[in-house]
Amino acid sequence: MKVEIWSDFVCPFCYMGERKFEKALELFEHKDEVEIVFKSFQLNMDQAEVKDKDIHQVIADKYNISYEQAKANNDRIVKAAQEVGLNYRFDILKLNNTELAHQISKYAEYNDKGKELVDRYFKAYFEEGFDIGNKEKLIELAEEIGLNVIELKKRLDDGSLKAEIEKDKALARELDISGVPFFVINDKYAVSGAQDPEEFLKVLKKASNYN
Template sequence: MGKRRLEDALNQLEHPVNVVYRCFELDPTVERDVGYNIYEKLSQKYGMSIDEAKATCKNMEKTAREEDLDFRFDTLVLTNTFDAHRLTMFAKNHGLMKEMTERILRAFYTESKHIGDHATLLELATDVGLNRDQVAEMLAGNAMSDQVRADQQEAQNYGIRSIPFFLINKKYAITGAQQTETFVQTLQQIIEKDNLSSASNLNGAVCDENGCEL
């Protein structure tokens, strides 16, 4: 949802913006094939009941629909996402990172596909125009692993521990799925401040669920 709202905000700005996706695993320890669902995972992680976890997810589904997104938590397949990240980095080298990212997200949240499964990733890769044989060779080895880990290390260096997280010009942070209007206002402030002040005098823009401030 944060991604969609940022995209809507960028469409309202009269300023060129280059968006680059970075790799970040919420839980690198998750197995490729798991025996539990998202409700059980949330219950264990946050100490809530299964019913509370379901209610939380239903609220997220409702909010997603308001953004023309179709989230289906009942059938969502949890998995390790490292290989999916490797695929996005491979796609980046072929100029298709944005398309690959969007396709993987739709497959995961809407189509209930197993995005840790190599056969599934091959299918998604060909959907966006990548060469199937090249992708199969990449997935069979360790290609792009260093690039994924480099992104994760950079996130750690910045102190990033949750997503969505938007880092702008390596100086400003917007965290959480802010409302589109909040993105627009904050980005406009950043653009104005960067034009008027030197980088050495800037304070970061930090946002949370209550909003953003420079």
């Protein structure tokens, strides 16, 4: 069984959604038969590094709401993350473009470390104040999980990883995916959003015909 997970590294619901899916997978009788493939999706493709605003002000400006409303909404997200064991630190988030992070995650996937890197980037961004757009720091974390950084740098320079990201973008448009997280199971069943583990489990059972 193949599960494709569309997500972006700056999406708080993507990290929560992946964690909830993992909890469902733990309860799935045939979890050893599941292949997880991460697909790249950029919520803000033109996002540049933001230095003069915190995340609350960025959200307030984006949705035309007050700073207090934005902070209250983010506080609710932090609380929801805590319920699945994640310690979000919105006070130290560093907003930046995720293009390079997605490229490196593709390289990790080719080397059977896709999930390991995705989880590491999510944790670093949401819990450690990591700059998700800093190339040097991204490569440091890639090396931390055992990737060959010399080969990785070559792949980044030759544009082949960027080409893979463009394929994901095209496929997302073809599937009419407009938000993440988005889960596609066996090219047939779709789950949108950070659903509860019980919902994911239902779809896994349905897709595998082991109801």
